[in-house]
Amino acid sequence: MEPKTLFDKIWDSHVVKSIERGPDVLYIDQHFIHEVTSPQAFEGLRQRGITVFRPGKTLATADHNIPTKDQHLKIRDELSRKQVEQLEENCRAAGIEYFGINHPRNGIVHVVGPELGYTLPGMTIVCGDSHTSTHGAFGTIAFGIGTSEVEMVLASQCIIQPKPKKMRITVNGQLQRGVTSKDLILYLISRLSTGGATGHFVEYCGSAIESLSMEGRMTICNMSIEMGARGGLIAPDYTTFEYINRIPSVANRPDFKLMLLRWRNLKSDEGAHFDRDVVFDAEEISPMITFGTNPGMGMSIDGTIPGQDQNQEGTSSYLKALDYMGFSPGTKILGHPVDYVFLGSCTNGRIEDLRAFALFVEGRKKAPGVTAIIVPGSKKVEKQAINEGIDRILRESGFELRQPGCSSCLAMNDDKIPAGKYAVSTSNRNFEGRQGPGSRTLLASPLTAAAAAITGRITDPRELLKD
Amino acid sequence: MAKDKFTTLESTCVPIPLENIDTDQIIPARFLSATTREGFGDNLFRDWRFDKSGNKNNDFVLNNPGFSGQVLVAGKNFGCGSSREHAVWAITGYGFRAVVSSFFADIFRNNSLNNGLLPVVVSEEFLRNLLSQINSNPLTKVMINLEKQTFTITDTGETVTFEIDPYKKECLMKGLDDIDYLLSIRDMITAYEFRNTLRR
Numbered sequence: 052m053e054p055k056t057l058f059d060k061i062w063d064s065h066v067v068k069s070i071e072r073g074p075d076v077l078y079i080d081q082h083f084i085h086e087v088t089s090p091q092a093f094e095g096l097r098q099r100g101i102t103v104f105r106p107g108k109t110l111a112t113a114d115h116n117i118p119t120k121d122q123h124l125k126i127r128d129e130l131s132r133k134q135v136e137q138l139e140e141n142c143r144a145a146g147i148e149y150f151g152i153n154h155p156r157n158g159i160v161h162v163v164g165p166e167l168g169y170t171l172p173g174m175t176i177v178c179g180d181s182h183t184s185t186h187g188a189f190g191t192i193a194f195g196i197g198t199s200e201v202e203m204v205l206a207s208q209c210i211i212q213p214k215p216k217k218m219r220i221t222v223n224g225q226l227q228r229g230v231t232s233k234d235l236i237l238y239l240i241s242r243l244s245t246g247g248a249t250g251h252f253v254e255y256c257g258s259a260i261e262s263l264s265m266e267g268r269m270t271i272c273n274m275s276i277e278m279g280a281r282g283g284l285i286a287p288d289y290t291t292f293e294y295i296n297r298i299p300s301v302a303n304r305p306d307f308k309l310m311l312l313r314w315r316n317l318k319s320d321e322g323a324h325f326d327r328d329v330v331f332d333a334e335e336i337s338p339m340i341t342f343g344t345n346p347g348m349g350m351s352i353d354g355t356i357p358g359q360d361q362n363q364e365g366t367s368s369y370l371k372a373l374d375y376m377g378f379s380p381g382t383k384i385l386g387h388p389v390d391y392v393f394l395g396s397c398t399n400g401r402i403e404d405l406r407a408f409a410l411f412v413e414g415r416k417k418a419p420g421v422t423a424i425i426v427p428g429s430k431k432v433e434k435q436a437i438n439e440g441i442d443r444i445l446r447e448s449g450f451e452l453r454q455p456g457c458s459s460c461l462a463m464n465d466d467k468i469p470a471g472k473y474a475v476s477t478s479n480r481n482f483e484g485r486q487g488p489g490s491r492t493l494l495a496s497p498l499t500a501a502a503a504a505i506t507g508r509i510t511d512p513r514e515l516l517k518d
Numbered sequence: 519m520a521k522d523k524f525t526t527l528e529s530t531c532v533p534i535p536l537e538n539i540d541t542d543q544i545i546p547a548r549f550l551s552a553t554t555r556e557g558f559g560d561n562l563f564r565d566w567r568f569d570k571s572g573n574k575n576n577d578f579v580l581n582n583p584g585f586s587g588q589v590l591v592a593g594k595n596f597g598c599g600s601s602r603e604h605a606v607w608a609i610t611g612y613g614f615r616a617v618v619s620s621f622f623a624d625i626f627r628n629n630s631l632n633n634g635l636l637p638v639v640v641s642e643e644f645l646r647n648l649l650s651q652i653n654s655n656p657l658t659k660v661m662i663n664l665e666k667q668t669f670t671i672t673d674t675g676e677t678v679t680f681e682i683d684p685y686k687k688e689c690l691m692k693g694l695d696d697i698d699y700l701l702s703i704r705d706m707i708t709a710y711e712f713r714n715t716l717r718r
Contacts, residue, residue: 067703067706067707067710068703068706070685072684072685073683073684073685073686074683074685074686076700076703076707078707078710078711078714087550087551087602088601088602088603090553090554091553091554091555091603094553094554095697098519099519099697101701104704104707115550116550116551128551130551130552131551133551133553134551134553137553179601179603180600180601181599181600181601181625194625195601195625196601196625196628197601197602197603197606197625197628197629197632198603198604198629199603199629199632199633199696200628200629200632202697203696203697203700206697206700206701207697207700207701207703207704207707208707208711209700209707211685211696211699211700212628213683215624245538245595245598246538246594246595246598246621246623249595249621249622249623249624250624276599279595279598279623279624281624345538345540345598347538367535367536368536368537368538368593371536461542461547461600462547462548463547463548463550463551470570480540480542480599480600482540482542482543482599483542483543483565484542484543484546484565485542485547488546488548488565488570489570
């Protein structure tokens with residue numbers, strides 16, 4: 052038998068039908084929806100006079116536009132409130148499980164799915180959200196889709212999709228102290244560029260990837276889309292099985308041992324063909340920061356902003372980006388003043404991220420000029436943070452733990468960065484206006500965000516690491 | 519449900535010679551709270567079209583009366599970032615029927631095809647040439663023939679072919695809809711589910 056990649060194994064076993072000279076009809080095991088990209092899909096079903104085909108395979112959560120303060124009150128913004136109410140009503144009518152605002156299982160869709168055991172190895176997973184690639188950390192084919200495709204899944208539990216090419220990214224060696232999985236993925240995107248993996252589905256492997264926790268792996272897979280990849284996955288291993296073993300709803304299933312046995316086969320065969328193969332060395336990676344308006348415009352935190360002849364963008368796009376950010380080629384951003392710090396999002400809103408931030412700021416004080424927005428990824432993360440005393444540490448250092456949601460990552464709610472202000476953000480996108488009209492985003496790890504929050508300037512976190 | 523058909527299109531073009539234009543620029547997140555598909559065209563490229571006070575930014579091409587048409591021409595990696603289909607609804611809502619670039623982000627391309635907006639991929643060299651012709655003569659017309667998969671600059675006759683998935687091509691030309699197709703094979707889907715239960 053011809054050796055197959057992990058991606059091929061999962062994809063091929065989910066093809067219901069291959070359309071001649073066309074795309075595949077792919078079966079979807081788990082569908083996630085949220086308030087922003089689903090209403091028009093439900094409306095489409097109503098216009099067709101059909102109902103949801105497999106309501107048990109869709110899970111809904113409200114996350115994108117909800118406030119992160121006073122969640123017990125009615126959402127003040129009328130359009131946002133209506134959108135959330137619409138989701139609740141659509142789910143009620145269709146019999147779809149719904150974790151609304153304040154529900155003990157509410158949270159960002161890509162945090163909730165994995166932590167509650169909805170995301171399991173070997174699955175196909177889609178959601179009307181580009182960061183669905185997060186779930187690939189469990190060895191799944193998970194990717195973001197548009198609303199027309201959400202409607203396809205609601206109508207038939209399938210999606211019509213061309214099969215992407217395959218790319219392998221191997222990262223050998225081990226990450227240095229103070230360098231996190233966020234730095235690793237920002238490094239990969241800076242090397243491959245923001246569109247560098249377009250048309251491909253990535254498998255991450257190598258010792259640096261294998262050493263990562265599930266949270267770290269989710270951060271990597273989450274940002275696959277930021278290099279244009281259709282998605283990214285990591286073969287499940289002992290770390291994966293350990294993580295799932297701690298989720299009672301899965302570990303208590305009578306067929307759990309069988310599932311484990313099956314998951315052990317989820318890896319690429321020796322000699323399997325990848326359309327592209329790239330290798331990197333983890334030891335070369337420093338804490339990273341972005342200086343432009345796409346996630347590919349990143350550099351080592353102590354680096355110098357490249358000149359336009361050294362960059363991968365077109366000249367006019369590059370100069371427009373630097374102008375927007377208020378930066379010039381040939382300068383450093385180390386020491387640059389910071390106005391806002393955002394810790395959270397589906398990229399870095401998990402318990403490990405809160406722990407890393409809290410450990411870093413413990414015994415220190417937030418810089419007076421910095422406004423910090425610290426948002427747990429889910430109710431479960433929030434509860435765990437409180438149980439571990441993270442909220443107390445944050446309070447004593449001058450920070451406040453908010454309530455869960457996507458928050459300032461896309462600023463659909465009130466958590467907006469004002470025009471012209473600089474924000475060190477642990478989220479995934481530094482696009483123009485992403486965190487509010489005119490906002491200037493510098494993407495970085497939770498450690499770099501913590502260092503900036505304490506000093507009020509762009510700071511190499513390695514200088515402030517505790518023993 | 520039947521959709522609008524796409525066969526041929528002859529039009530002038532609107533050029534945006536920037537690369538990596540993300541869907542946050544095409545339609546900023548604060549306009550995503552609507553629950554219908556209508557009205558997004560009003561906010562297409564909102565923060566490039568208007569300044570903070572809501573005044574028109576005269577430097578931006580959509581505010582330049584010299585440029586108009588149903589074909590948008592932009593730099594590589596158009597539509598990257600967020601999966602929001604609202605970006606396509608904004609582009610079609612504004613009146614565009616085709617977008618030309620040297621490559622598109624995957625999700626955006628799928629969303630376009632699902633809404634009758636034709637993504638036309640041309641070489642970087644041809645794209646540069648096209649942008650420069652449009653810039654020197656905003657009345658430059660182009661002709662798109664979907665059946666032949668050709669893109670022609672009418673004045674000069676320069677013609678290139680473009681790739682499109684044959685299934686999606688047929689859907690666009692006949693105004694067919696993926697969901698009608700999926701509904702027609704629900705039995706096959708149920709059979710797949712049954713086989714899968716046995717296997718697992």
